[in-house]
Amino acid sequence: MIFGVTSRKPPILVVAAATFPILLSSLIGAVRSLDEKFSLLAKMLGASKLQELFYFILPGTVSYLAAASRAAIGIALRISVVAEAFGASGGVGYWLVYSYDIGFKEGVFAWASILIILMIAVDMLILRPIERWTMKWRL
Amino acid sequence: METIIRVRDLVKRYGEDLVLDHITLDIRKGESIGIVGPNGAGKSTFLRVLAGIEPYDSGTVEVDGSIGFVPQETVLLPWRTLRGNILLAAKIRGIERHVAEKILEENAEILAISGYLDMYPSQVSGGTARKAQILMALVLNPDILLLDEPFTGLDMETIESFQAQIKELKEVHNLTIITVSHMMDELMEISDRLIMFTHKPARIRRILQVK
Numbered sequence: 475m476i477f478g479v480t481s482r483k484p485p486i487l488v489v490a491a492a493t494f495p496i497l498l499s500s501l502i503g504a505v506r507s508l509d510e511k512f513s514l515l516a517k518m519l520g521a522s523k524l525q526e527l528f529y530f531i532l533p534g535t536v537s538y539l540a541a542a543s544r545a546a547i548g549i550a551l552r553i554s555v556v557a558e559a560f561g562a563s564g565g566v567g568y569w570l571v572y573s574y575d576i577g578f579k580e581g582v583f584a585w586a587s588i589l590i591i592l593m594i595a596v597d598m599l600i601l602r603p604i605e606r607w608t609m610k611w612r613l
Numbered sequence: 614m615e616t617i618i619r620v621r622d623l624v625k626r627y628g629e630d631l632v633l634d635h636i637t638l639d640i641r642k643g644e645s646i647g648i649v650g651p652n653g654a655g656k657s658t659f660l661r662v663l664a665g666i667e668p669y670d671s672g673t674v675e676v677d678g679s680i681g682f683v684p685q686e687t688v689l690l691p692w693r694t695l696r697g698n699i700l701l702a703a704k705i706r707g708i709e710r711h712v713a714e715k716i717l718e719e720n721a722e723i724l725a726i727s728g729y730l731d732m733y734p735s736q737v738s739g740g741t742a743r744k745a746q747i748l749m750a751l752v753l754n755p756d757i758l759l760l761d762e763p764f765t766g767l768d769m770e771t772i773e774s775f776q777a778q779i780k781e782l783k784e785v786h787n788l789t790i791i792t793v794s795h796m797m798d799e800l801m802e803i804s805d806r807l808i809m810f811t812h813k814p815a816r817i818r819r820i821l822q823v824k
Contacts, residue, residue, distance in 0.1 A: 515688040515690075517666040518682050518688075519702050519706060519753075520705070520706065521705050529690075530690065610733065610735055
């Protein structure tokens, strides 16, 4: 998508399908753990269920979702390359397979290198700092 | 002195497990009560029943005043500063912010944690976090303060200053304080009466007048 894909649907669908179960399972785990920890506080303060949700549970899920997003986006990036290769007419995956099909070895290595650099950069420059920043909020 | 808490024949079970066995006790307004007993005797359960956050099976518990409960394990929100945690408690209870801030500042000074209020729970010691939990209870302006094992994990010097601070809070706010501990010497200093619990199921073994 980033490198010239013309159809956005396949990668978007694949990324959503790959990340949703991980994020959902992490969210459920976080809510259970937060509810267990803070239900006493909610009782002590006489908080309503809505107050418990907005003040205790939802802010608490941020660090769990950040950690889950890092894992999910890593998987999604890999899967989206495959999706681009077979279901799109552009993007890293498409150009990588196209280069392979026409026997253009330098192209295969170049696109593979771009893919690796992209994945490392996204992880180190975006996902890892976000995860670290939210980690102090973890129970 | 008028009775502020009246407990009659209190029985509490966890399933088939009898925890509190017909406890009868009167606590007078302004008194400082220490409840001592072996680990697992049911002291914390008794405190939670008084706080109204734990149901009981039979008997009666009459409380003539508002309660501030400080649990054994600190439950502060890690994404809020100590001040943020305490003011959130006041907000949930509908206490105006300027009123809450005034109570907060006054009591933070007594507990000697004014300099830590803008830090996060992960940045302060266990003792400071526990004091913040006490502030959270105090900001709700309670008549009765329930402290569950407040001295656990603290060194002797910290315990001594903490005991003096608790006594000062009691005097300043005319509080009735009930403190639970498994260490009798920790309670002697701050209690007017000591209630000794037996092993589980908890019964009152002895009541000792300290002051």
